[in-house]
Amino acid sequence: MVNVKVITEHFEATIRNHPKMNLRKIQRKVGSEMNVNVNMTRCRRVEKIVKNKLAGNFVEEFAMLWDYADELRLKNLRSTIKMAVNRVILESPPHFKKFYVCFDVLKRFYKEVSRPILGLDGCFLKGPSKGEKLSTCERDGNNQMYPVA
Template sequence: MKLREIQRRLASEMHMNVNMIRCRKAKKMVKDKLAGNFIDGFAMLWDYADELILKNPGSTIKMTVNRITPESPSHFKRFYVCFKVLKRGWKKGCKPILGLDGCFLKGPLMSEMLFAIRRDGNNQMHVLSNLSGWKKANAYEFSFWKIVKFTTEREWERNKEELYNIDEGVTNELFFKNLKVWTNTFRGLHSMSDIVDNNLCKAFNSNIMESRFKSIIITMLEEIIVKMMTRIMDKGK
């Protein structure tokens, strides 16, 4: 909020005439307090991750931090969550369609949230995971996306050996899946879904709009979890 707006609202709502210097000092005090809570929130993330794993066995919870040197303080990089119960539900009941998107967080966080969305048999959306968590290795990822995008069987046969050379076990598991689902080469020319735009992801974006403005990261994550749990329960009735 700009200083002029603070001054105007104080005058109209509280009938107080406050000069710009006092408004600036008050704004700085609030920002400093928020920044302190903001830093404390990140400091508690390790405990938060441990608690999530304790209460949700089998879930995947990962946090990555950066350090300039081994002795320097850690700086938050990313936080990844995928609950076991949702993994099981998606495998059994979701359509083989993924929506990938991201949104920018508001307030002091000034970061980005990445997510993957799937639809179940009732056309309800579920958060799948963070895209960065799918990477096994840069070389394998590069070869994988090449073979996904090929449109002819000749190209596909010639390049699938690259995947076997990098990781035979993972490649065997990959090729065991239905090729029509994940490769352009064997996919038909007809439409696979009536979802022709990114409304799937935008619907999720709108559901977490208020949570994105939270200045405390744990509060934001908990609100998103509760919103998604409530939505799944309501839509399942």
């Protein structure tokens, strides 16, 4: 018998790389690669275990954001690093709101060159960490793109 733990270990990377893979596809892959017929309940458990593991990784990485911000402050002295979190009540765990970084090199470059901003680019983030990412760009005389603080 192939149990849920064995299937999870064998197909964890596949499910992580293809998060929208449906249960029938997982069932067929297990059948073709392990030569075993498994029911949908097992496939559902495998998918749930892998997704919970991924969510746990996001929680651990979120806890490290303060360390990242401190390291950036140490290595880039005059850079601006700001992080905002939300708390429902003071005792509740923090929920990530925004993280802002403006490196000192980019600030000085922008002040020296002082070109108008060409455009604002943004994208929506999907997955467990939903939100938006915004950045500004400018072009120099050689038609090179530079990020702007």
